[in-house]
Amino acid sequence: KRPKPITLLNERIKNQKLNGQTNVSTVIHWFRTDLRVEDNIGLSKAIEQLSAAKKHNKNAQLVALYTINEHDFRAHLESGWKLKFALEALSSLRKSLSKINVALVFRHFEPKDALLSRSSQFADWFKTQCMSLSSNEGEILVTSNAQYETDELYRDLKVFDKTDSKFHYQVFHDQCTVEPGVLTTGKGSQYTVFTPWYKKWVEYLHSHQDGKDVVSTVEIDMNKPVNEKLEKYESHSYSLSKEFLEYLPIEDLGLPEATEKEAHRTLQEFFNARASKYNEEKDILALDSTSHLSCYITSGLISTRTVVNFGYHANGDSLMRRDIKQNNSMENFVKEVAWRDFYKHVMCNWPYTSMDIAFKFETMDIKWDNDVEQFRKWCVGETGLPIVDAIMRKLLQTGYISNRCRMIVASFLSKNLLVDWRWGERWFRKHLIDADLASNSGGWGFCSSTGVDSQPYFRIFNMKLQTERYDPQGDFVKSWIPELEKVDDVKILREGAVNGTDIEGYCAPIVDLKESRERALEAFREGM
Numbered sequence: 001k002r003p004k005p006i007t008l009l010n011e012r013i014k015n016q017k018l019n020g021q022t023n024v025s026t027v028i029h030w031f032r033t034d035l036r037v038e039d040n041i042g043l044s045k046a047i048e049q050l051s052a053a054k055k056h057n058k059n060a061q062l063v064a065l066y067t068i069n070e071h072d073f074r075a076h077l078e079s080g081w082k083l084k085f086a087l088e089a090l091s092s093l094r095k096s097l098s099k100i101n102v103a104l105v106f107r108h109f110e111p112k113d114a115l116l117s118r119s120s121q122f123a124d125w126f127k128t129q130c131m132s133l134s135s136n137e138g139e140i141l142v143t144s145n146a147q148y149e150t151d152e153l154y155r156d157l158k159v160f161d162k163t164d165s166k167f168h169y170q171v172f173h174d175q176c177t178v179e180p181g182v183l184t185t186g187k188g189s190q191y192t193v194f195t196p197w198y199k200k201w202v203e204y205l206h207s208h209q210d211g212k213d214v215v216s217t218v219e220i221d222m223n224k225p226v227n228e229k230l231e232k233y234e235s236h237s238y239s240l241s242k243e244f245l246e247y248l249p250i251e252d253l254g255l256p257e258a259t260e261k262e263a264h265r266t267l268q269e270f271f272n273a274r275a276s277k278y279n280e281e282k283d284i285l286a287l288d289s290t291s292h293l294s295c296y297i298t299s300g301l302i303s304t305r306t307v308v309n310f311g312y313h314a315n316g317d318s319l320m321r322r323d324i325k326q327n328n329s330m331e332n333f334v335k336e337v338a339w340r341d342f343y344k345h346v347m348c349n350w351p352y353t354s355m356d357i358a359f360k361f362e363t364m365d366i367k368w369d370n371d372v373e374q375f376r377k378w379c380v381g382e383t384g385l386p387i388v389d390a391i392m393r394k395l396l397q398t399g400y401i402s403n404r405c406r407m408i409v410a411s412f413l414s415k416n417l418l419v420d421w422r423w424g425e426r427w428f429r430k431h432l433i434d435a436d437l438a439s440n441s442g443g444w445g446f447c448s449s450t451g452v453d454s455q456p457y458f459r460i461f462n463m464k465l466q467t468e469r470y471d472p473q474g475d476f477v478k479s480w481i482p483e484l485e486k487v488d489d490v491k492i493l494r495e496g497a498v499n500g501t502d503i504e505g506y507c508a509p510i511v512d513l514k515e516s517r518e519r520a521l522e523a524f525r526e527g528m
């Protein structure tokens with residue numbers, strides 16, 4: 001019966017007083033997964049409160065802070081692609097902030113033991129770092145935007161516990177389009193089914209509209225310096241250890257440019273060129289025509305409020321048009337963005353879903369086969385199933401694969417290979433540039449039939465049919481599997497080297513699709 005961490009955080013948020021501290025000399029905005037200046041609620045609250053503080057103390061300053069915990073990466077909890085992207089985003093953020101005379105300071109947390117950021121040790125360290133950023137005797141006010149993973153929620157609660165007459169802490173809801181806890185069923189609980197939840201999401205946004213956009217955003221005046229001058233702080237640059245830097249991917253096939261400007265350009269370009277064909281093209285693997293906004297959204301270079309407003313206007317100022325009932329690409333695109341909110345709301349309401357536990361408890365008894373060698377082959381793209389291997393190789397080389405790709409390989413791992421979905425979820429988290437705990441475990445739960453509003457367990461993708469539908473000529477497969485580059489036989493491109501066909505350097509499928517399907521059905525029937 002312990003209260004949920006989100007409930008505890010919301011109580012703290014409710015009690016925090018804006019402009020309540022009159023003796024503040026330093027306001028610090030703690031950047032986490034909100035690496036942008038535009039439409040950043042916590043940052044704009046920091047600026048607002050700095051203005052109020054300046055009325056009492058004309059030397060009051062705003063400083064931006066970013067903390068990094070090596071353990072998260074060393075323990076392979078986070079992806080090197082994502083880290084590389086975030087480091088580039090930070091250097092661009094630093095430039096943007098310097099235009100308004102705000103310094104971005106970087107601090108590196110090196111825990112002696114394996115404690116994560118939620119520890120009290122971190123909160124003590126964090127407070128000391130903040131104190132060291134204050135140049136004079138006044139009080140310190142730290143602002144941040146909420147993160148909804150359980151460890152992060154507890155971390156913020158620990159920081160709240162450190163508040164005293166000199167150190168104030170505030171958290172704001174910013175990550176979702178509609179904040180968690182707002183949309184409830186008639187009985188006041190969190191929805192477990194997406195469709196009615198989504199209807200509510202749309203209704204809520206339409207009915208709370210205030211202005212021409214469907215969801216309000218906040219603006220920062222980049223022509224108005226926040227501080228009189230740009231302060232210099234020690235440890236101004238990233239001081240990461242050599243071993244840590246080795247964790248970054250060395251080669252990359254075009255890491256997206258990690259700037260806010262590029263995030264907005266990507267959004268604009270998607271709406272100009274491809275959004276109207278989203279329904280028809282999103283699953284065609286060789287086209288790769290979805291928005292590619294996920295890395296920007298996950299690291300916070302663009303808010304989903306901005307993305308949803310774009311979709312709303314492109315759809316004739318509506319999120320749900322009555323005159324186009326079916327197949328409306330704009331609406332379906334916004335609906336996908338809403339899935340992200342849905343999974344975050346679910347994670348807040350059932351915190352165990354961020355701790356490697358299946359939403360559906362009853363699936364915890366499934367007897368997974370967990371063949372380590374088959375799992376390894378899946379990871380590196382050597383299963384002999386061309387579509388699976390092409391996708392997994394693309395993931396390793398670029399850190400990005402589309403939703404259809406994710407569904408195909410997740411279904412194959414959890415059903416055909418009968419490997420525990422959590423192994424796959426970890427592998428994705430370690431390699432995706434857009435790795436996000438809620439969407440990732442939500443997506444894995446969906447495909448493996450263990451999660452919230454998931455596919456029925458008997459829905460097992462047929463790899464042959466998936467290739468037929470989404471890569472009919474094998475273009476995608478050929479582009480990622482050099483061994484198949486010269487193969488023209490569509491049957492081989494769809495099913496692999498079956499019936500004794502020999503392809504140099506490319507193995508025959510490690511499982512028979514029909515047999516493995518039957519085995520999965522039996523294991524799920526027995527386990528649930």
Ligand code: FAD
Pocket residue numbers: 282290291292293294295297298333336337338339340343401402403404406407410428432434435436437439440441442443444447
């Ligand atoms: P678009 O199709 O252009 O969609 C626009 C945006 O909507 C995305 O950027 C994303 O923010 C959101 N979105 C789209 N589909 C979903 C979805 N199914 N669930 C939640 N949000 C969605 N998404 C992540 O951001 N991080 C993850 O770690 C992640 N892991 C996944 C794992 C599995 C097994 C599955 C099936 C899906 C996962 N997704 C994840 C969701 C989705 O696949 C990606 O968001 C999407 O492929 C990103 O490409 P895009 O930006 O071009 O998407």
